Structures are given as C-alpha cells and as structure tokens.
Amino acid sequence: MSADAGYYSGLTYKFIEEENIDVYLPESRFEKETKRGRLVYDRSNFRYNNQKDEYICAEGKKLNFAFNGIRNGVKYKTYKARECKNCIRKSECITKPTAKNRQILIYENDEFKKKMREKLSTEEGKRKYSLRLKTVEPVFAQIKYIMGFNRFLLRGLDKARVEFSLVCTAYNIKKIANYIKPATI
Numbered sequence: 001m002s003a004d005a006g007y008y009s010g011l012t013y014k015f016i017e018e019e020n021i022d023v024y025l026p027e028s029r030f031e032k033e034t035k036r037g038r039l040v041y042d043r044s045n046f047r048y049n050n051q052k053d054e055y056i057c058a059e060g061k062k063l064n065f066a067f068n069g070i071r072n073g074v075k076y077k078t079y080k081a082r083e084c085k086n087c088i089r090k091s092e093c094i095t096k097p098t099a100k101n102r103q104i105l106i107y108e109n110d111e112f113k114k115k116m117r118e119k120l121s122t123e124e125g126k127r128k129y130s131l132r133l134k135t136v137e138p139v140f141a142q143i144k145y146i147m148g149f150n151r152f153l154l155r156g157l158d159k160a161r162v163e164f165s166l167v168c169t170a171y172n173i174k175k176i177a178n179y180i181k182p183a184t185i
C-alpha cells in the first residue's frame, strides 16, 4: 500500500506498525526535507546518552529531559538545551525566532519513522511510492477536473458513498469505452 504525506499522522504510523502492514507512506517532514535538502540540525544530529537520559548536540552541549507529552495519540519526551545563547550554530539550529534555546521532541514511534525513511529512500521504495503518481493520482485529477466532480451533491456518509460509487462507475465505463474504441473502429 502507498499513500502521500497528507495521510500521515502519528496514529496512522502506530497502526501500521502494530498491524505489520507493508506501507509506503512518508511523513510530511520527510517530503519537505527531501525537497529542500536535509536539515543541518535535525533530530538525527543529537546523540543520546541513555545512562543519563540526555541528548548531546553537535556542539557538545547537553539537552536535558524536560517533560512528557502526547500529540495526536502519540507520546513524546521533550529535551531542552540551556546553553545556546552564544552558540555559533544558533541560526542554523534554532528555527523558531522566539526560542532562546533548542529543544527536541522524541516521539515513541521515532524508530518506526526512521525505518520508513530508510525504506522510502531505497530504489525499490522510490519505485513503489512513485507508482501512485501514475495509478491513483490521475484518477482523482480526471474525476475532479475533467468530469467536473469537485463536490458532493448529497449529504451524509451513506448518500455520499452512493454518489461516489456512481461517479466511479461512470469513470470506469469511460475507461472501458476508451479501451475498446480502437478495436471497434
């Protein structure tokens, strides 16, 4: 299965991992970083010291555990630095203009994110993920922009399902008609 980053959420990754489904689904951050080039000081540049439960940045400064949190059903731990004031890397490392010190959020599913990034970076991963560009995406584009179906006329899930089934049926008939056309001419 593959889907674009719009379908990403921490909970989705959690579900995929728990159910052991073979999915090609980037997180939004991965897509941004791939397009713009990797961030110089993303989380992977901080080394973890598990004996002290702290991270060490590229400048050798400590980021201590600050608090636990939960976002969209996924738990995370926040680590904060205290000595960023005079750091020569500050402008590259801290992107938030109002922040005085760097902090990093470590999510419980970060390891799974890492594996997904690795999987999407392989040749096979790139090939499988890009397949959706020529299979699923054109269908949405044709239905929305050529057939003009850009909003539902009916309300309620059941009615919308019926309406969309009719749209899909029309689309499939169109496809079949295009496919058999050369043979009948």
Ligand code: SF4
Pocket (backbone or CB within 6 Å): 041, 057, 058, 059, 060, 061, 081, 083, 084, 087, 088, 089, 090, 093, 094, 101, 102
């Ligand atoms: S800004 Fe802070 S966390 Fe970032 S490299 Fe400098 S000292 Fe380390």
